[in-house]
Amino acid sequence: MFRGARWGDVLVEAIRRATVSLSPDIVAGLRRALDGETSDLARLQLETMLENARVARENGLPLCQDTGTPVFFVRAGTQSPWLANLEPALRDAVGRATDSIPLRPSAIDPFTNRNVGNVGRGVPVIDWDLVPGEEIAITYVAKGGGSENASGLFLVAPGDGTAGVLRAVLAHVVRVAPRACPPVIVGVGIGGTADLALRLAKRALTRPLDARHDDPAVAAFEADLLDAVNRSGIGPMGLGGACTALAVHADYAYRHPASLPVGVALQCWVDRRVTVRIPASGIAEVVE
Amino acid sequence: MIRQIELPASAAEVASWRVGDVLSLSGVILTARDLAHRRILEASLLEAGERGLDLPFDPTGLPIFHCGPLARRDGVRWTITGLGPTTSARMESTTPAIMARFATPFLIGKGGMGPATRAALVERGAAYLAAVGGTGALGARAVAEVVSVAWLEELGMPDAVWVLRLSEYGPLVVTMDPQGRDLHEEIVRAAERTVGNASR
Numbered sequence: 001m002f003r004g005a006r007w008g009d010v011l012v013e014a015i016r017r018a019t020v021s022l023s024p025d026i027v028a029g030l031r032r033a034l035d036g037e038t039s040d041l042a043r044l045q046l047e048t049m050l051e052n053a054r055v056a057r058e059n060g061l062p063l064c065q066d067t068g069t070p071v072f073f074v075r076a077g078t079q080s081p082w083l084a085n086l087e088p089a090l091r092d093a094v095g096r097a098t099d100s101i102p103l104r105p106s107a108i109d110p111f112t113n114r115n116v117g118n119v120g121r122g123v124p125v126i127d128w129d130l131v132p133g134e135e136i137a138i139t140y141v142a143k144g145g146g147s148e149n150a151s152g153l154f155l156v157a158p159g160d161g162t163a164g165v166l167r168a169v170l171a172h173v174v175r176v177a178p179r180a181c182p183p184v185i186v187g188v189g190i191g192g193t194a195d196l197a198l199r200l201a202k203r204a205l206t207r208p209l210d211a212r213h214d215d216p217a218v219a220a221f222e223a224d225l226l227d228a229v230n231r232s233g234i235g236p237m238g239l240g241g242a243c244t245a246l247a248v249h250a251d252y253a254y255r256h257p258a259s260l261p262v263g264v265a266l267q268c269w270v271d272r273r274v275t276v277r278i279p280a281s282g283i284a285e286v287v288e
Numbered sequence: 289m290i291r292q293i294e295l296p297a298s299a300a301e302v303a304s305w306r307v308g309d310v311l312s313l314s315g316v317i318l319t320a321r322d323l324a325h326r327r328i329l330e331a332s333l334l335e336a337g338e339r340g341l342d343l344p345f346d347p348t349g350l351p352i353f354h355c356g357p358l359a360r361r362d363g364v365r366w367t368i369t370g371l372g373p374t375t376s377a378r379m380e381s382t383t384p385a386i387m388a389r390f391a392t393p394f395l396i397g398k399g400g401m402g403p404a405t406r407a408a409l410v411e412r413g414a415a416y417l418a419a420v421g422g423t424g425a426l427g428a429r430a431v432a433e434v435v436s437v438a439w440l441e442e443l444g445m446p447d448a449v450w451v452l453r454l455s456e457y458g459p460l461v462v463t464m465d466p467q468g469r470d471l472h473e474e475i476v477r478a479a480e481r482t483v484g485n486a487s488r
Contacts, residue, residue, distance in 0.1 A: 051426065061369055062369060064370065102358070105444055113447075115446070178472060232482055235475070237418065239471060269421075
């Protein structure tokens with residue numbers, strides 16, 4: 001645990017940790033995957049990933065050269081005294097982390113192709129969720145370009161039900177997972193509007209690897225989809241094997257009678273993710 | 289199990305690579321991704337006309353690594369702190385023409401490429417090597433020297449062309465070989481059959 005009186009410094013430290021140190025739940029997930037692989041190529045991929053995690057942590061090097069688009073998922077207590085300063089502080093933290101770690105400049109103007117660093121129009125991406133209370137909880141996720149290009153949105157016919165949702169997501173994941181650095185984590189948002197479905201899918205990626213949805217029907221959907229994805233045989237880095245996905249995280253919102261939107265967000269195995277809590281006192285801490 | 293390859297590799301050496309071979313490379317490569325491919329291709333097309341566009345590096349005979357490195361500048365010296373593959377499929381449209389113009393012996397990336405590149409590999413006796421995605425720290429430690437960097441100002445750090453001397457960079461798996469085998473394609477076809485059968 002890292003605490004600090006200046007919560008801006010705590011944010012920079014949190015970004016550094018996520019960049020160089022693979023989450024313990026992912027390390028455990030990769031080890032389990034390794035135990036389940038019999039193919040030499042699959043084992044080589046997973047062993048190299050685990051070796052990379054060790055070398056990165058021991059040398060303070062970024063796990064991946066694509067240090068990603070910075071995304072902050074903010075659960076902001078509306079009574080927090082720090083709310084007004086939060087957005088500039090998040091942008092400032094990314095700028096400082098870019099210089100000090102350093103992060104790769106990865107924010108590009110789509111019209112001029114000019115690379116401005118990691119802070120620009122719309123980035124870092126900030127997802128706001130206002131909740132009652134005095135505490136702010138911020139989960140930082142670095143989103144690599146390869147996995148982001150594997151996103152999908154499907155407008156499923158409501159009559160096809162959850163079986164139709166599963167078929168659509170499965171077909172998509174099998175098609176795109178080889179380019180998203182598998183074993184991946186699959187986020188699925190079901191219902192709501194098209195944009196909400198994608199947002200739910202993204203937010204679902206912030207859960208710890210082994211956390212299942214508390215609704216048993218959703219948890220069953222997660223288990224069924226994970227099983228089907230892993231029976232595809234795509235395997236680590238798409239070179240064949242038993243583990244294509246480490247987890248499926250699903251969430252839902254109520255849908256319109258005519259509409260069943262399904263958002264899919266994938267995260268690569270280098271799931272750089274860390275949470276910072278800022279209580280009313282301002283003494284922030286990085287939560288492992 | 290891992291074959292150590294010194295670059296430049298002979299044509300006979302590359303022609304002997306087969307899907308499933310695991311290699312480790314030592315020698316000079318260049319990095320290029322979407323924007324650099326476009327610029328290199330434009331330069332080669334101009335050269336075919338009356339006026340040549342000088343490239344600030346010579347891609348002739350160099351392996352192309354689909355990679356946007358992470359680098360730190362200490363004074364005038366660059367240190368690579370992250371090196372690993374980016375998704376190769378994005379370079380599919382420009383690759384066959386570049387390989388033909390610059391005698392590219394092989395490609396390094398992740399995720400494989402499409403049918404046009406597969407045909408170009410067979411025609412040229414070339415190959416595609418898959419690096420392990422997300423292993424930038426291991427890659428950084430395999431960089432012996434930053435030989436040069438071009439287009440840094442115009443394209444930015446990831447899209448610039450970095451000419452690097454590598455030392456035992458690997459493991460790299462041959463996934464598309466000079467005989468036309470394509471492991472990526474084989475795995476995806478099998479996966480689609482499995483998924484198709486399951487949902488019938």
